[in-house]
Amino acid sequence: MDRREKEDYLREYSQLKSQGKPFFPYAILKDSAMAIIVVAVTVVMALFLGAELGPKADPTTTTYTPRPEWYFFFLFELLRVIEPPELVLLATLGVPTIWLIMLLLLPFVDRSSERNPLKRPVATTMGILTMVMMAFLTIEGATAGAPTAIELSTSPQYEQGRAAVASSGCLGCHKIGENGNGGPGPELTSIGERLPSQAIARTLVNPTRPMPSYASLRQREPEKFAKLVAYLASLKRESP
Ligand code: HEC
Incomplete structure (x- = not known):
């Protein structure tokens, strides 16, 4: 000025x-x-209108998918995009802090007295870019699948079996492709090569500890059980 x-x-x-x-x-x-x-x-x-109460919390569930409120989806997505563990601190604390510091510094850096957005191309472009970026990350975060989702390519006939595995807690102990924990159970990514479906069904009903028995699942939901087994039997290195 x-x-x-x-x-x-x-x-x-x-x-x-x-x-x-x-x-x-x-x-x-x-x-x-x-x-x-x-x-x-x-x-x-x-x-x-009342306030919606969600279902009662179940402390024993292993399939709960934690999701943030929608206005945090952009941070959530940022965390999903930045994968290497050593960068997680930067994504969670670093990026928002850097943005806040930049905002605090703005009045000291930009000494222009101009208030018309059209006459402040740099600030206006930065502002629009920030909003576009946040909107994009929010949409990506909102439509992203649950982290327990199995991302191996599956043909439609195994889709329900795949969902059954994702909702039965198997991934708490087994790894399938990129999903699940590496232990205590063995990796199941290509279990279909090692075991035929009868053997998989037998393992589920009569497992070796610490794997829990899924006999009650076969009793209660035989169809879901069968689909789960069929899906596992289809997991071969050359994915179906
Ligand atoms: C509490 C942890 C746990 C859970 C939950 C679990 N498993 Fe297991 N599973 C194991 C362990 C440990 C073994 C290895 C047992 C052994 O030493 O024979 C195993 C073995 C298996 C095997 C045999 C693997 C092989 O190579 O012989 C199959 C198949 C299997 N699990 C499938 C499943 C499926 C499907 C589910 C979900 C419906 C599931 N498991 C849930 C722990 C678990």
């Missing part, structure tokens, strides 16, 4: 100030009115 701009600005400011209204009571009144409206709308919505 050069001298003349500064004088223009000060003149305009003193003019506006002389015509202005005091903070108390004008601004206070406006703020209070708006605050009361917001609270009243919230109360009315709570009374007539």
